[in-house]
Amino acid sequence: MEPVLEWRQGGLAVCSKPAAMSPEKLLAWASTLGAGWELRSCCSSSGGLALLADKAVPTPKVRGTYALLVVPQETKEDPFGFMKDALEFFGGPEEEARVVEEIMSGHFGALALVELDAAVGSGGKLPKEAVLAMQEAGLAVLRLPGRGKAEAKRSSKPSEPSEDVLPGTCVQLVSLQGAGVPRCQRPISAKWRSFLEAEQKLAAQRRxxxxxxxxxxxxxxxxxxxxxxxxxxxxxxxxxxxxxxxxxxxxxxxxxxxxxxxxxxxxxxxxxxxxxxxxxxxxxxxxxxxxxxxxxxxxxxxxxxxxxxxxxxxxxxxxxxxxxxxxxxxxxxxxxxxxxxxxxxxxxxxxxxxxxxxxxxxxxxxxxxxxxxxxxxxxxxxxxxxxxxxxxxxxxxxxxxxxxxxxxxxxxxxxxxxxxxxxxxxxxxxxxxxxxxxxxxxxxxxxxxxxx
Structure with missing residues (x-):
């Protein structure tokens, strides 16, 4: 599957990309837009949006929203309360994280869909940095390395700022907007939605x-x-x-x-x-x-x-x-x-x-x-x-x-x-x-x- 170009103007472009598409393949596709394009949002392998920029053109500041699937790193008596408390004073003045959906999970007990608003691109958060920020708040981000499997994984600190998350890590860039950039928004992937529904069903069975x-x-x-x-x-x-x-x-x-x-x-x-x-x-x-x-x-x-x-x-x-x-x-x-x-x-x-x-x-x-x-x-x-x-x-x-x-x-x-x-x-x-x-x-x- 090829990426879908959502918007392009001046030195910026936004596309919806297939899950698991590597940065190399995405850049190869971006070369069809012209020479000199680079990735500004990195390339999480869970799908979502990708921000591309022309290196030769000054680009405005862009804000985005990352979606993540998280569980508490340790067993908690009130896991949903813990997650909300952990995110109440999350990040700096330009960042905000919130729980947008919480479910009882058959494998993890409690699971939440979290959104993180932050600057994206040059000087902004990359997918791996978003994952690490969740970990610092006491939350583990799930990995779905293959169909029907899931695990809670801690990510190591990136050796390079552009280093991406491990394949299957549940982080997606779901919206982008900025000065002169119209809002581009996409729901979480069908794979995530199917996983959440199955976890709810499994939790109900176990009750x-x-x-x-x-x-x-x-x-x-x-x-x-x-x-x-x-x-x-x-x-x-x-x-x-x-x-x-x-x-x-x-x-x-x-x-x-x-x-x-x-x-x-x-x-x-x-x-x-x-x-x-x-x-x-x-x-x-x-x-x-x-x-x-x-x-x-x-x-x-x-x-x-x-x-x-x-x-x-x-x-x-x-x-x-x-x-x-x-x-x-x-x-x-x-x-x-x-x-x-x-x-x-x-x-x-x-x-x-x-x-x-x-x-x-x-x-x-x-x-x-x-x-x-x-x-x-x-x-x-x-x-x-x-x-x-x-x-x-x-x-x-x-x-x-x-x-x-x-x-x-x-x-x-x-x-x-x-x-x-x-x-x-x-x-x-x-x-x-x-x-x-x-x-x-x-x-x-x-x-x-x-x-x-």
């Missing part, structure tokens, strides 16, 4: 649990917990089929209890169930949902990679479990970064990344659980099933959910997960089949164990 439907059940789901997906229905169906004669089921990483409660409901009370999670809020929510539905389940607050530990084992069923189900975090850090970059995390659910990201490979949780169960099996074999009894029954099934991905109909992650599980369990967990949904998409894998 209250939402109700979600899964397998005909109405479940309360805390905002940071994983919301049940239709992709998990195939796992419930597979578990119900395995438990049609009764038995005991263990849900690892139970969250709000979606898998566990749907299996209990589907087996009409012939199955006892336990939900285990490391997150206290998840365990509390699972209990609350079970009570709402009139279903009896046991809940355990523990790490699912420590099932065989002396602290955890006594809290589990003494006779072990016939079926174990688990929908673990299975994204790699690179997958999550790619997801954020492509669709953005701000417009979706408020789920915490800990419910989605396993680690660098995405296989870490599968491997940790499999290693734990293998240790339990080996210990049980050595003591010939003498007390203490193992987590697992004499024979049973393990169901893992997997990510179908874009090629789920012809081979997604199921094969990779199966290989990782069998290797981590030293072959003690035997791969049986891929679990598919009604559309033939890969949704899980079924493994078996038995004492020999």
């Amino acid at each position: 209250r649990p939402e109700e979600a439907s899964f397998c005909g059940l109405k479940l309360l789901v805390p905002s940071e917990q994983l919301r049940p997906r239709n992709a998990s229905v195939a796992l419930v169906q597979a578990a119900v089929e395995l438990l049609k004669s009764g038995g005991r089921v263990l849900d690892l990483g139970c969250g709000c209890g979606a898998l566990l409660l749907a299996i209990r409901q589907g087996t009409e009370g012939s199955v006892s169930g336990t939900g285990l999670d490391l997150d206290e809020e998840a365990v509390t929510c699972c209990r609350a949902n079970a009570a709402r539905l009139g279903l009896q389940v046991n809940t355990v607050l523990a790490d699912f990679a420590q099932l065989d530990s002396p602290e955890v084992r006594p809290q589990l069923e003494a006779e072990g479990y016939d079926v174990i189900v688990c929908n673990p975090p299975y994204r790699s850090t690179a997958q999550q970064e790619a997801y954020d970059a492509s669709v953005g995390s701000f417009g979706g659910y408020a789920e915490h990344s800990k419910t989605l990201v396993a680690g660098e490979t995405g296989l870490e949780m599968y491997q940790a659980i499999s290693s734990c169960l293998a240790r339990d099996l080996m210990a049980a074999q050595k003591r010939l099933l003498a007390p203490p009894k193992p987590v697992l029954s004499l024979a049973g099934s393990l169901i893992f959910q997997v990510e179908a991905g874009s090629h789920g109909r012809r081979g997604g992650m199921a094969g990779k997960v199966a290989a990782a599980v069998q290797a981590a369990s030293q072959g003690m967990l035997s791969f049986q089949r891929i679990i598919e949904d009604e559309n033939k998409m890969e949704r899980g894998i079924l493994l078996k164990w038995s004492f020999t």
